[in-house]
Amino acid sequence: MVDLSQYLPILIFLIIALGLSALFVFLPMGVARLTGAHNPDAEKLSEYECGFPAFEDPRSQFDVRFYLVAILFIIFDLEAAFLFPWAVTVFDLGWSAWIGMMIFLGILTVGFVYEWKSGALDWE
Amino acid sequence: MIQTLAFYLFAFLVLASGVFTILARNPVHSVLWLILAFFNAAGLMILVGAEFIAALLVIVYVGAVAVLFLFVVMMLDIDFAELRAGFVKNFPLGIAIALVLLAELILGIGAYRAGALELGVPDGSAAPLMDRSNLENLGTVLYGKYLFLFEAAGIILLVAMVGAIALTHRGRPEGARGHQDIGKQVRRRPGEATEMKKPEIGKGVEL
Numbered sequence: 001m002v003d004l005s006q007y008l009p010i011l012i013f014l015i016i017a018l019g020l021s022a023l024f025v026f027l028p029m030g031v032a033r034l035t036g037a038h039n040p041d042a043e044k045l046s047e048y049e050c051g052f053p054a055f056e057d058p059r060s061q062f063d064v065r066f067y068l069v070a071i072l073f074i075i076f077d078l079e080a081a082f083l084f085p086w087a088v089t090v091f092d093l094g095w096s097a098w099i100g101m102m103i104f105l106g107i108l109t110v111g112f113v114y115e116w117k118s119g120a121l122d123w124e
Numbered sequence: 125m126i127q128t129l130a131f132y133l134f135a136f137l138v139l140a141s142g143v144f145t146i147l148a149r150n151p152v153h154s155v156l157w158l159i160l161a162f163f164n165a166a167g168l169m170i171l172v173g174a175e176f177i178a179a180l181l182v183i184v185y186v187g188a189v190a191v192l193f194l195f196v197v198m199m200l201d202i203d204f205a206e207l208r209a210g211f212v213k214n215f216p217l218g219i220a221i222a223l224v225l226l227a228e229l230i231l232g233i234g235a236y237r238a239g240a241l242e243l244g245v246p247d248g249s250a251a252p253l254m255d256r257s258n259l260e261n262l263g264t265v266l267y268g269k270y271l272f273l274f275e276a277a278g279i280i281l282l283v284a285m286v287g288a289i290a291l292t293h294r295g296r297p298e299g300a301r302g303h304q305d306i307g308k309q310v311r312r313r314p315g316e317a318t319e320m321k322k323p324e325i326g327k328g329v330e331l
Contacts, residue, residue, distance in 0.1 A: 004127060007170060011130060062198040064292045070195045071288045074188040075281050081180055082266075082274070089263030097267035104278040111285040120293045 068120060079108050127171060134167040151197045159190045176259045 086101050115121060141161040148154040162185045169178035266274055323329045 004171070004173075008126070011126070061200075062195060064199060066195040067192070067199055068288055068292045070188070070192040072285060074184070074192060075285050077184055077188045078281060081184055082277075084179075085176065085259050085263030086267055088257075088260050089267060092260075093264065093267050096271065097263075100267060100271045100274060103275055107275070107278040107282050108285075111282040114286060115289055118289055118293060120289045 065123070072115060072120070075108070075111070079105070130167070131171050134164045134171065137161075137164040138168065152194065155190060155193045155197055158193065159186055162186045162190065174258060176262055 082104065083101075086097065090097050090101070138161050141157045141164065145154050145157040145161060148157055162181055166178040166181040166186075169175075169181060321329055
């Protein structure tokens, strides 16, 4: 069983953060409701652009290159995640683990070279 | 006591944010609820003692997968009316997938009831693993017994990388700016870059 008592400060921080964020959200709402005029109207929530109604939907389609960058980031993120248990145990496991990780890194480096040379990292 | 309270806090938040992931009308809000669910799942993982899995949830799922989801959601041109229209037609399929997931849950609980997994190797040559952190246990198993599967994971990652590039990367359009050729810049000499002219008086410069 893992000793969870070390996580108690994090839990306390979490509870304080939850309380403060709830306070920051609901306190201004409550104060505004109690002190100000409360006249909700659909027109107040409608889009409004320099005196005109909005011309088009503000959400435009993203370029597919963002997806490419994100998926390449995931792959190298996973590579880094695999390094953590390796770094703790490589001295116990010896050369086989070391060589295995070097082969793994080599495989991904092949991919990295391909990625670099094919221009997937360039952003014009 | 505190652990029980924390468990119910995290479990309630996981369930609530999972429900809101489905119910949110805006897909970007769905992804944000999903991120909250990932964070609380990390809290649950810490409670059961799987600290490395919790760290992975935050690093990989919140840090990378959620960003990927956000980009995909923003990339797709989602029409809400069209999405709603397919609901009745796809309802049996959704029910079928939900049943498959339910069967997997029951199987998982059954497998858990059947007994604990042995972390050591079958012949008992590995040292008892209980007194070490689960990071070390994981490393011992992953880089010892399952080394070849680990290399296979590397090859899968390579395939994913090449596949993503092949699917989405369009070659550079002709005449695109912004590509820096450092070798070309370094090779450049003052003689090629500038040209001295001595125009005669009364005549212009011929370029």
